[in-house]
Amino acid sequence: PGVSEAVQRQSARAVERAQDEDTMPPKEQKSKEQKAKAAMHSSKGKKKKWSKGKTKEKVNNEVMYTQAAYDKMxxxxxxxKMITPSILSDRLRINGSLARATLKHLEAEGKIRAITKHSAQLIYTRATNVAVE
Known part of the structure; x- marks a missing residue:
């Protein structure tokens, strides 16, 4: 008795579904122009916006000393205590080649002394009374 009721309910649902499908309106066929237009619009979706990344502000460093900057230097x-071309470039707003030339000039005058002289990194310190190793 219980099984046949369940089967009857299932078949009743199936009949209802079939009737619902019959009552749905027929699908409209699009013309070729409409299909082409739809295809064009779908492909023109929003383009990916790549981030510009963090843009560093361009520093306009001097290539020659002004009298005021030279006196300050x-x-x-x-x-x-520690002097490198990058520190000079940053603090005095001069470019790297001018900073390297400045270091050579001050070392020749005896105002600073070299700690490390390597083509990649020049490190100097203030001249003290300590004998150079």
Missing amino acids: LVEVPKM
Whole structure:
């Protein structure tokens, strides 16, 4: 008795579904122009926006000393504990080649002394009374 009721309910549902499908309106066929237009619009989806990344602000460093900058360099640089071309470039707003030339000039005058002289990294310190190793 219980099994046949379940079967009857299932078959009733199947009949209802079939009737629902019959009552659905027929699908409209699109013309070739409409299909082509739809294809064009679907392919023109939103383009991926690549991030620009973090853009560093361009620094406009001097390539020659002004008199004021030269005087400032003569006062400040011999007092620094560690002197490298990058530190000079950053603090005095000069380019790297001018910073390297400045280091050679100050070393020749005896105002600073070399710690490491390597083509990749020049490190100097202030001149003290300590004998050079």
